[in-house]
Amino acid sequence: MAVKVRIPTPLMKLTDNQAEVTAEGSTISEILNNLESQFNGIKERICEENGSPRRFINVYLNEEDIRFLDGERTAVKDGDEISIIPAIAGGTGAR
């Protein structure tokens, strides 16, 4: 199963500046492991040691937050799109 994964700007350093990559797997968890095998260090930025996404990062399958689906066990199918959305505070950019 190949799906498209959207990489947020802050993590693009780990994907050679690619905003969109392809990963293989039939669940979110497998997709994240596959991402790690392609881009060393990326999983640790997204997940806690137990494999669930960190509290300031959300993972979406298409337009749904996986926390409201089956979490990391959520099944994915061909053509799905996964987005990784971290909390970002940039705004005023005063200084």
Next chain:
Amino acid sequence: MIDFTDEQIERYSRHIILPEVGGQGQQKMLEAKVLLLGAGGLGSPAAYYLAAAGIGNLGIIDFDRVDLSNLQRQIIHSTKRIGMLKTESAKKTIQDLNPDVKVTLYNEKLDSKNIMKLIDEYDYIVDGSDNFPTRYLVNDACVITGKTIIHGSIYRFEGQVTVFKPGDGPCYRCLYPEPPPPGMAPNCQEGGVLGVLAGVIGNLQVVEVLKLVLGIGKPLIGGLLIYDALNTEFRKLKLRKDVDCPVCGESPTIKELVDYEEFCGLPR
């Protein structure tokens, strides 16, 4: 009831002829009270267009002064005003544009002690703050008081907008229960930003404010709009209310405001 001057009828004519706005809608805008958190990247364009639209009462909180490096995106200020308080500079621009707008300035830093009093006067809070402690403080205070937040953030070439309306949709903690630890998430000046992105996102926030004030269309409650400038793409993700949310969930654990320690980007 509606008592516009000839000048106001002319100034707002392109609003008034819209059936969705009309004289009554314009009146609502003139009576609306909107608070801007910061007159920086997002606050500058937002304040400018809110004033142009005739939002009659604008509050601006900022303790900073205009710096040359701000002017790449903070269009409410100007080269001549470098060194001036941002609030004062913003007020001057707004009054030159539209004398109908009553501007109230707060030259202070938002914290758990002053926030309740500050937001109390306003119906809508435009959050363009550049740090997590403020985002969480504003979220919690608005959940407690039932005020609507129009949230925007920008980073490099990407921006996000959403509306948090207590009771009707999720809050910021439903998305992200706790702020990231220092060094784990980008904010502030780290990485830079394409200046005009502030205009795009700040003005999308204004569109949402106007829709809420007018009661028209579908406000961006429960949706996160993401703008990717490099790929010219808008995406909309669903945001859901979390029953376990520490502040707006069924058994909230946060009942008082928290002042998180301020940090900025990666450790130096």
